[in-house]
Amino acid sequence: MPLTVDNTVGKSPRHRTTRQAFTLRSSVILALGLALIPALGIIVLTGLEYGRNLVMDVQADTMRQVESFAGMQEHITESTRRLLTTLTALPGFRSLDRAPMTEILKAVHNDNSEYLNFTVLDENGICIASSRLSVGVDLSDRPHFIAAKRDDSFAPGQYIIARVDDEPSFAYAQPIRNNEGRFIGELTAVYKLSSYSELFDRLQLPDDSILGLVDRQGKRLYYHPPKSTNPLGSSIKESVWKAMINNGDSGIFLESGSDGIKRYYGYRTLRITGAREPYMYVVSATSTDRVSRINCQILLRSLIFMFIAAGFAFAIVGVLSKRIIGRRLTLILDATERIAHGNFGQKVGFGEEESEMGRVAKALDIMAEAVSEREQARDKASKNFEIALVEKNILLKEVHHRVKNNLQIILSLFSLEHDSGRKPEEYIGSMERRIESMSTVHEMLYQAEDLSLIDLGDYATRLIYLISSSMNDDHRIIRTVDIESVALCIDVAIPFGLLLNELLTNAYKHAFPDDRSGTISVNLRIVDGMAMLEVKDDGPGLPDGFSIGAASGLGLRLALALSEQLAGTLSWESDNGACFRVRFPIIGRCVHRTEDGDNKTVD
Numbered sequence: 001m002p003l004t005v006d007n008t009v010g011k012s013p014r015h016r017t018t019r020q021a022f023t024l025r026s027s028v029i030l031a032l033g034l035a036l037i038p039a040l041g042i043i044v045l046t047g048l049e050y051g052r053n054l055v056m057d058v059q060a061d062t063m064r065q066v067e068s069f070a071g072m073q074e075h076i077t078e079s080t081r082r083l084l085t086t087l088t089a090l091p092g093f094r095s096l097d098r099a100p101m102t103e104i105l106k107a108v109h110n111d112n113s114e115y116l117n118f119t120v121l122d123e124n125g126i127c128i129a130s131s132r133l134s135v136g137v138d139l140s141d142r143p144h145f146i147a148a149k150r151d152d153s154f155a156p157g158q159y160i161i162a163r164v165d166d167e168p169s170f171a172y173a174q175p176i177r178n179n180e181g182r183f184i185g186e187l188t189a190v191y192k193l194s195s196y197s198e199l200f201d202r203l204q205l206p207d208d209s210i211l212g213l214v215d216r217q218g219k220r221l222y223y224h225p226p227k228s229t230n231p232l233g234s235s236i237k238e239s240v241w242k243a244m245i246n247n248g249d250s251g252i253f254l255e256s257g258s259d260g261i262k263r264y265y266g267y268r269t270l271r272i273t274g275a276r277e278p279y280m281y282v283v284s285a286t287s288t289d290r291v292s293r294i295n296c297q298i299l300l301r302s303l304i305f306m307f308i309a310a311g312f313a314f315a316i317v318g319v320l321s322k323r324i325i326g327r328r329l330t331l332i333l334d335a336t337e338r339i340a341h342g343n344f345g346q347k348v349g350f351g352e353e354e355s356e357m358g359r360v361a362k363a364l365d366i367m368a369e370a371v372s373e374r375e376q377a378r379d380k381a382s383k384n385f386e387i388a389l390v391e392k393n394i395l396l397k398e399v400h401h402r403v404k405n406n407l408q409i410i411l412s413l414f415s416l417e418h419d420s421g422r423k424p425e426e427y428i429g430s431m432e433r434r435i436e437s438m439s440t441v442h443e444m445l446y447q448a449e450d451l452s453l454i455d456l457g458d459y460a461t462r463l464i465y466l467i468s469s470s471m472n473d474d475h476r477i478i479r480t481v482d483i484e485s486v487a488l489c490i491d492v493a494i495p496f497g498l499l500l501n502e503l504l505t506n507a508y509k510h511a512f513p514d515d516r517s518g519t520i521s522v523n524l525r526i527v528d529g530m531a532m533l534e535v536k537d538d539g540p541g542l543p544d545g546f547s548i549g550a551a552s553g554l555g556l557r558l559a560l561a562l563s564e565q566l567a568g569t570l571s572w573e574s575d576n577g578a579c580f581r582v583r584f585p586i587i588g589r590c591v592h593r594t595e596d597g598d599n600k601t602v603d
Contacts, residue, residue: 062252119190152183153274159233250269251267479521502562507520
């Protein structure tokens with residue numbers, strides 16, 4: 001019978017080979033592509049990790065710049081303080097002698113061009129000597145004059161427009177005391193903010209990065225590189241100012257500046273020793289766009305290298321799959337087509353190779369042999385099935401005949417009970433157990449593969465539990481079951497089941513009256529072609545001279561009749577209880593010996 005194959009059968013071998021080889025090559029290339037996905041994921045994750053590290057590095061660099069510029073500014077402030085302190089200690093300044101003070105201030109100014117002016121003010125803030133400013137100018141409203149007079153110590157000011165040249169400046173003031181130590185005026189130094197350009201212009205800052213100085217009022221003292229959106233003397237953006245004054249003496253935060261560019265801002269406050277309030281803030285900021293741009297450049301470069309390597313890999317795989325896989329695949333497909341048309345004799349041709357394709361070819365050869373053998377086995381099985389079907393029909397008819405016989409037995413049992421003179425409610429329980437024993441046989445036949453044999457050991461075990469349950473066994477009676485398995489035909493199993501039912505029921509009824517406890521033992525042994533069933537209890541035993549006759553109950557009389565039907569004998573004795581034994585032959589009675597069952601003790 002031809003095998004069913006896919007829709008490529010019937011097309012030319014060359015067309016099918018090209019299509020299948022392309023599919024296989026595509027699968028190999030797809031597998032390579034999937035294998036590259038983890039590498040792509042690693043590159044992306046590495047890029048993200050690098051981005052996080054880059055942000056941390058940028059923040060660290062920003063804070064290093066802040067610390068460096070803060071040190072420069074502290075040096076400027078400290079140098080100014082020392083200069084002013086030295087000058088105020090001179091005799092001419094202690095006596096406010098205008099001529100020597102003016103001469104000294106001009107000489108100092110010539111040596112310190114970064115300053116715009118040096119001025120001596122009296123205690124009311126009126127200029128009395130200066131390197132450039134006219135005598136009599138009132139500077140009492142300047143923040144540095146007010147702070148130094150109030151604190152009676154060196155004091156920096158804030159952003160101002162100097163009276164000389166109207167230039168943006170930052171001023172310092174030092175109190176002057178006479179020889180008696182009384183405050184008599186101040187010496188001020190005005191630092192040109194343009195002097196910072198000489199320092200900062202030599203620095204090459206990254207794009208969109210800035211350096212700045214902010215006074216205590218939040219006004220820009222200096223901004224590098226200069227920008228129209230960030231003029232000197234104007235207040236910095238409120239959100240940036242709040243972040244600096246609310247987050248400690250130094251720190252870093254992310255915010256957009258007045259020019260709308262988002263940056264990492266690092267800052268540090270500057271204080272005069274002992275002062276509570278800072279007099280200046282040093283700020284450095286780096287654009288987030290720069291960080292993102294660097295990260296994207298590195299990630300893009302890594303991806304380009306990976307795609308170039310992947311392209312070489314795909315090209316190599318494509319060439320190798322075509323040259324190595326394509327030829328062998330053609331041979332395999334040709335062999336598949338032969339098998340599809342029922343030709344199982346010719347082999348693929350390279351099944352001796354130990355490669356994967358060679359193993360496939362060898363497997364195909366083995367499959368062809370197996371299919372050939374299976375075809376022969378199927379023909380033989382088909383014939384056997386037809387024979388088995390005929391036998392099953394005959395067996396079903398036989399089972400139907402036996403069911404009719406069993407129903408006739410049930411009717412006969414009802415007739416016997418009726419003739420005994422008992423009322424139906426008195427014997428209905430015993431009839432139920434007898435019918436249950438017969439139905440169990442048919443249930444086991446239905447569940448078994450062989451419809452002609454019953455495992456007598458399994459059957460007896462199931463009957464014992466069914467009978468014990470129906471007798472309302474409340475665990476005061478112990479059952480011991482020792483059963484040996486043997487398979488017998490249904491003609492033997494049904495009378496055996498009825499016989500076991502009568503003997504076990506008799507033991508439950510008469511061995512333990514008045515709720516006594518005890519033990520009932522059921523044993524089944526096969527010895528020399530004979531089956532021996534023994535039902536024994538440890539009750540009061542049988543009365544003297546006991547025999548089964550007309551005076552006995554229907555159950556024992558029925559047990560005697562059933563043992564005779566089995567061509568066996570029923571005997572009894574009274575030894576520490578009642579014991580009934582049945583011996584019947586099993587040789588020649590469609591018997592099949594099975595494995596011995598386990599001994600069981602059930603409470």
